[in-house]
Amino acid sequence: xxxxxxxxxxxxxxxxxxxxxxxxxxxxxxxxxxxxxxxxxxxxxxxxxxxxxxxxxxxxxxxxxxxxxxxxxxxxxxxxxxxxxxxxxxxxxxxxxxxxxxxxxxxxxxxxxxxxxxxxxxxxxxxxxxxxxxxxxxxxxxxxxxxxxxxxxxx
Numbered sequence: 001x002x003x004x005x006x007x008x009x010x011x012x013x014x015x016x017x018x019x020x021x022x023x024x025x026x027x028x029x030x031x032x033x034x035x036x037x038x039x040x041x042x043x044x045x046x047x048x049x050x051x052x053x054x055x056x057x058x059x060x061x062x063x064x065x066x067x068x069x070x071x072x073x074x075x076x077x078x079x080x081x082x083x084x085x086x087x088x089x090x091x092x093x094x095x096x097x098x099x100x101x102x103x104x105x106x107x108x109x110x111x112x113x114x115x116x117x118x119x120x121x122x123x124x125x126x127x128x129x130x131x132x133x134x135x136x137x138x139x140x141x142x143x144x145x146x147x148x149x150x151x152x153x154x155x
Contacts, residue, residue, distance in 0.1 A: 003068075005118060008032055018081050018088045018124075022074040025122060026058050029072060039063065048113060055109050057117075069117030071106035075099045077125035096127055100142040104150065 012032040019025040030042055041062035048055050059070040078092035093099055103121050110117035121144065123129065131143065144150075 005070075005120065008036060009120070009122075011036065018083055018090070019074060019122075020088060022072065025074040026072050029070075029120075030059055033059075033061075037063075050109075050112050055113070057109070057113075060115075067115045069110050069113060069115050071110060071117065071119040073099070073103045073106065073119070073121045073123075075121070075123045075125060075128060077123075077127075079124065090124070093123075093125070094127075097142055099128065100144050103144060104142060107150075 008029070012028060015032075016028050019028060026044065030044060034040060034042065043060045043062070044058065046057050046060040046067075048057060057069045058072050061068040061070065075093040076090040077094075079090050081088045081090070103119060106119045110119060121128070128144070129146070131148075
């Protein structure tokens with residue numbers, strides 16, 4: 001099974017450097033994964049019950065003894081891009097605290113499951129990945145930039 005997600009993303013970026021939506025990204029990622037590893041079994045939007053609570057996972061792979069979970073986030077800055085004669089009118093997902101919180105919830109759901117998994121955050125908006133220049137903010141504990149350590153439960 002292909003588990004080098006950096007490779008999958010780099011191969012996907014050659015064909016699709018931009019997506020219309022998170023669902024478009026999920027579909028394209030799943031398609032590329034299946035293309036690179038045809039024997040893999042995968043499911044989209046798979047429901048799992050964990051401690052009597054329903055959770056939906058974006059992609060679940062089934063080629064190991066245990067399922068492998070993939071959660072994808074796609075948050076964009078408003079822009080228009082033309083790629084291969086297709087126009088992509090991206091909207092602004094500027095509620096940064098909410099976007100980061102949703103990503104951390106994805107990570108927490110994976111950690112709560114009995115399965116291994118990965119969460120991938122794709123964005124064209126530097127405000128998601130760069131540290132803040134401002135003093136303490138309300139969403140300070142939701143920062144996800146390089147080198148940050150996260151503690152707590154996001155549910």
